[in-house]
Amino acid sequence: MNPHRRQRQHSPRGLYLVTPDDADCGQLSARVAPLLPFATWLQYRNKAADPALRRHQAAALQAMCAEAGVALIVNDDPALAAAVGAAGVHLGADDGDIAAARALLGADAIIGVSCYDDIDRARAATASGADYLAFGAFFPSSTKPAARRARPELLRQAASLPLPRVAIGGITPDNAPALIAAGADLIAVIGGVFDAPDPTAAARACRALFT
Numbered sequence: 480m481n482p483h484r485r486q487r488q489h490s491p492r493g494l495y496l497v498t499p500d501d502a503d504c505g506q507l508s509a510r511v512a513p514l515l516p517f518a519t520w521l522q523y524r525n526k527a528a529d530p531a532l533r534r535h536q537a538a539a540l541q542a543m544c545a546e547a548g549v550a551l552i553v554n555d556d557p558a559l560a561a562a563v564g565a566a567g568v569h570l571g572a573d574d575g576d577i578a579a580a581r582a583l584l585g586a587d588a589i590i591g592v593s594c595y596d597d598i599d600r601a602r603a604a605t606a607s608g609a610d611y612l613a614f615g616a617f618f619p620s621s622t623k624p625a626a627r628r629a630r631p632e633l634l635r636q637a638a639s640l641p642l643p644r645v646a647i648g649g650i651t652p653d654n655a656p657a658l659i660a661a662g663a664d665l666i667a668v669i670g671g672v673f674d675a676p677d678p679t680a681a682a683r684a685c686r687a688l689f690t
């Protein structure tokens with residue numbers, strides 16, 4: 480097995496950086512590279528790219544993450560995660576089931592599941608072998624304006640489940656403390672870092688919230 484896939488942490492905490500849609504491979508790598516020192520995990524998410532571009536970008540990010548010691552998690556697509564040797568996959572409600580992803584990626588893979596505002600979905604994902612539970616959107620998101628909204632109390636409620644809790648949706652270094660106080664182990668961020676005037680400073684500030 481590729482040794483860089485074996486990066487599963489038992490109690491991951493920190494910044495879960497998620498990529499913006501960017502069709503320019505060189506530009507995407509250049510935007511991500513200075514941020515990796517502050518990320519616990521990186522998710523490759525590109526809702527606009529065709530399969531060839533997604534494959535190319537995921538492979539480039541996997542090489543960068545392996546070098547930086549950051550786990551790469553591919554959004555939506557277990558086959559792409561397997562093809563590039565990523566550490567895991569993130570599955571939403573329309574992205575297939577956990578068992579199929581586990582069969583493809585193996586016992587060491589990180590499989591994350593979107594639970595939105597639904598604690599019953601979180602319980603079911605836990606029982607099905609998920610590795611983390613993602614909740615949100617907690618704040619208005621310019622990346623995904625129609626995202627279902629959740630309240631921070633849900634993070635407290637999910638403390639009864641034995642998995643890391645990821646918060647997503649409109650998160651910035653300024654509004655994240657309320658979510659961390661409510662129990663978020665990781666904050667998943669796109670615009671709050673990549674659209675910040677100084678993305679490196681924003682990523683550093685996100686990480687500092689966990690120290």
Ligand SMILES: Cc1ncc(COP(=O)(O)OP(=O)(O)O)c(N)n1
Pocket residue numbers: 495522524526554555569570571572573574591593613614645647667
């Ligand atoms: C960490 C994390 N949480 C939630 C999502 C959203 O997944 P999904 O509902 O499948 O929506 P898309 O991202 O595919 O638009 C995520 N990607 N990552």
Ligand SMILES: Cc1ncsc1CCOP(=O)(O)O
Pocket residue numbers: 615616619620621622623626647648649650667668669670671
């Ligand atoms: C994928 C996703 N799911 C809920 S909100 C969201 C987008 C997160 O991006 P941002 O951090 O820019 O709000």
Ligand SMILES: [Mg+2]
Pocket residue numbers: 554555569570571572573574
């Ligand atoms: Mg999805």
